[in-house]
Every structure is written in C-alpha cells, then in structure tokens.
Amino acid sequence: MDELGQVAGVSARQVEHVARRLLNSWPDTVDxxxxxxxxxxxxxAFLQLMTGLQDRGWMMYEALLVGAGPEPRVLDAVLTAKGRVALGGLDRSPSGAAG
Known part of the structure; x- marks a missing residue:
C-alpha cells in the first residue's frame, strides 16, 4: 500500500481506483x-499507470490498444497474486465496481 503513489508517477488515488476496480472483478478480467x-x-498518465502496474507484476492484461479508437484500452486486465498481496489492504467497495 505504501507504494501506491510511486507507480509510474501517477497519483495514489488513480492507482487505488484501478486497484479497487480489479479487486472487485477478480478473478474475472475487466477492460x-x-x-x-x-x-x-x-x-x-493512463498508459503510464497500466504499464507501471504491469511492470511491477501487480496486474497483467491481454492487450494494450493505442490508436485503435478515441482512447487507449486495456483488454482483459486482472490482478496477479503479487498484485493482490501488494494491494490487498484495500477493501472491495462499490465505488470500484465494474460497470
């Protein structure tokens, strides 16, 4: 948890938002x-965050699409075991629920 603000230079709030989204969907994947x-x-910042979380081994994804639409997309993202341990101090909450 202490490392949240150190991921790819993005805010801890943004990392926490992604982490909650992934925790709420786990073990299923999410785009x-x-x-x-x-x-x-x-x-x-989105791209830095996604690659930063993957570089740390906290999440993995099937594909990172850039230039294939109006905004980048990450397909089939899921927390890894390492990510669940690192981010496990976060509670699952409705605010991070997949929509």
Missing part, C-alpha cells in the same frame, strides 16, 4: 479505458 477511471484527458 479498462481512461474514461472508466476518471482519466479522460490524460491518456499518457
């Missing part, structure tokens, strides 16, 4: 877009 995560105008 993610900046607009789903209140990051509408900051696609670069």
């Amino acid at each position: 993610l877009r900046p607009s789903d995560l209140e990051m509408d105008e900051i696609h670069r």
